[in-house]
Amino acid sequence: MKKKIVLIDGNSVAYRAFFALPLLSNSKGMHTNAVYGFTMMLLKVLKEENPTHLLVAFDAGKTTFRHKTYDEYKGGRQKTPPELSEQFPYIRELLKAYGIAQYELENYEADDIIGTLSLQAEKDDFEVKIYSGDKDLTQLASEATTVCITRKGITDIEVYTPAHIEEKYGLTPEQIIDMKGLMGDSSDNIPGVPGVGEKTAIKLLKQFDTVEKLLASIGEVSGKKLQEKLEEHQDLAVMSKELATILREVPMDFSLSSLQYNEPDNEKVYELFKELGFNSLLEKLDRPAEEAAIREKVSYEFAAELKEELFNDDSSFYLEMITENYHHADVAGFGLSGQSGTYFIPAEAAFQSAVFKAWAEDETKKKSVYDAKRTVIGLRRRGIELKGIDFDIWLASYLLNPSESPEDFAAVAKLHGMQTIQSDEAVYGKGAKRKLPEEAEYAEHIASKAAAVEELKTICLKELEENQQLELFYELELPLALILADMESEGVQVDVERLKEMGEELKSKLAGIEQTIHALAGTEFNINSPKQLGTILFEKLGLPPVKKTKTGYSTSADVLEKLAPSHEIVEHILTYRQLGKLQSTYIEGLLKVADPITHKIHTRFNQALTQTGRLSSTEPNLQNIPIRLEEGRKIRQAFVPSNNDSVIFAADYSQIELRVLAHIADDEKLIEAFLHDLDIHTATAADVFHVSQEEVDSNMRRQAKAVNFGIVYGISDYGLSQSLGITRKDAGIFIDRYLQSYPGVKEYMESIVRQAKEKGFVTTLLQRRRYIPEITSRNFNLRSFGERTAMNTPIQGSAADIIKKAMIDAAEMLEKENLASKLLLQVHDELIFEVPKAEIETMKRLVPEVMEQAVELKVPLKVDYSYGPTWYDAK
DNA sequence: ATTTACACGC
């Protein structure tokens, strides 16, 4: 077989990749686009060229022998962006992993290394391929050597053979050097002859062959001006040619044979791709032997008979359900893995086994699970109280990186380096087709998950420790999961009759409004269809469109409010929308999910979803029950205690986020305001507008409130301008004035952004973490988003930490005080309890105390509370 | 089955 060597210009290809691809980054915020592009190209080269020998050459240092000739060589070049510099070590690692030689040499450029080696290789009867992003290299093309230059993308290349060069320029490869000598090269700061560009250079070389011959017969050049220029700049032409000439005799201390390419170290490649987050490439990779072996090793036993020996003191335990809502879903089976082996346990075998129940309820038998809350509830519904939960892979994964915490077990396992688990979708199907396959198939799947839990625990524990998040995990999130399980199982009683009544009322109101709207429009149409509504308003009735969406006219509430004065129909539409929302989402929605027998609603709190550490609530979402408008607020009348002897008791933190801000920013004025328990929006208005508290009018307070809102939620000047109905510029001025009034806050905002840029993440009071890769983006919007995220997450996230801590403390208090009161719901800054009338006085005293003492800040936490016969009355 | 527009809460 003929020997074939591929020579790659490492710097040039890395640069090309960096600028050709968007600034991708891995989950830890490291940029990866250049490495990715480089890898793509490398893979393509390996596959298509199938070389016997391979070398990647790099530029060494800043100065080369060319700088002696011309000290301005490569002058005026932009510094390598740090986003690219940080990637070079990974490119080097990649080459090592692939077993590819790399070389750099003091005083020389990669070009010269390649030029020298290609010459040697040609003499040694190699076929030579050169890869670069720099057209200079085309001068090396010959019968034996082909030069491949990357085009637009990174894997798209243009192949330069002598024939192609002849066709393209009408020159030989050697004449490329002469061409450069004449026309120069702005990117390398090679001057060339002023006034000579590509066209003239080619014309001259066709006539005179080389720079030297040209200069010897300047008199024969047509055109007086051109003659003069050449005469005047002879030395520039000679020097430029010299600079452009790739050296082919670089002293090198190795032989071609040492560049032999064998094969990659799969294990290393795998590790590297994993670190870089190249998931698509990982999948194509053969699994390293070690992990493949693990997959083989997941041998499990089918445990139909549950003997005590199966259960260890410390086990991994997986409860499987194939539909999402664990309040209704059937248990499909269990996986158990520990010292005594890995088992699949059929659901009914477990539920009928006293041994299983005894083990599950034994606090001293430790269990590591995936989604503790779901596991607890799944067992509780069958009369088993799971105790001794020691670890939860899902929660751990969420704490390690909330942005990458999918629900699917396989995806989480993969994140932490285990590729061996099949996705639930692959095993069970999705949507309407979701069902249990053959028992043998799902048994293996479930058993493999239990076995994986075992291994993932070790990995996650180590990472939690590195992040100093063990306390957050063990003292906050894991205990909270159990409290949430209790809240969800308990459920909230709804007055179904009351909901139905309200539904009837709404129904007739809506019918009336619908008629009015149709009459005013002069035609019947579906008011709920933004498309049809847009046609009616903006075409039939000729109202001026304010805003457009991708698909047509916007008919959102803020648009309609602007249009209200123009046509009577608009206010009716707004009312229709408002009532329609109440009807469909809240009345019908809640009736759909209320238990037909108990009339209780069991929401699910997602504890591993939000980027800030807040909870979310689904099926139904009980964190967005209307309160702002009276009609909607009435929905809360349907939320009632589960017995006549109790009340609904609500306690909420007053301005918790701004108090957190005062604390972490250590802002003197803000702290002072809270120490004096001032109305914070009035105080802000006074500070921002430089007036006394008494002089703050309602408009000033409204604006200050919007700014505070913006601070808490990290909105942009654009967002503030929208909420205040002012220009973006004015909103920006507002924010500046705010920051001038609170220098501590300003200082905090600046330092947290700096910190996020340095570390790639921000943390909260209790060490919750959020990675913000966007913050180093060159895209303004993206970077701004990252900056606001950096400023906002510690505020909102710490507030989330605090209320979670309060929930744990409150649960402990209820237990200790032996109270029958129950925590029902959490709505970000408030806790809703059901309280027996006899315990009201105690709860009035203890709940605010517990919540206010959850953590100690530089400012007091303040809790307001109220109670009544329905949630509506607890206001 | 998936996407879009809208509206509710904090």
Add this chain to the structure above:
DNA sequence: GACGTACGTGTAAATC
């Protein structure tokens, strides 16, 4: 593979 506006969830309509 881009990323346009705090974060979520749910509904209906429209589109595939």
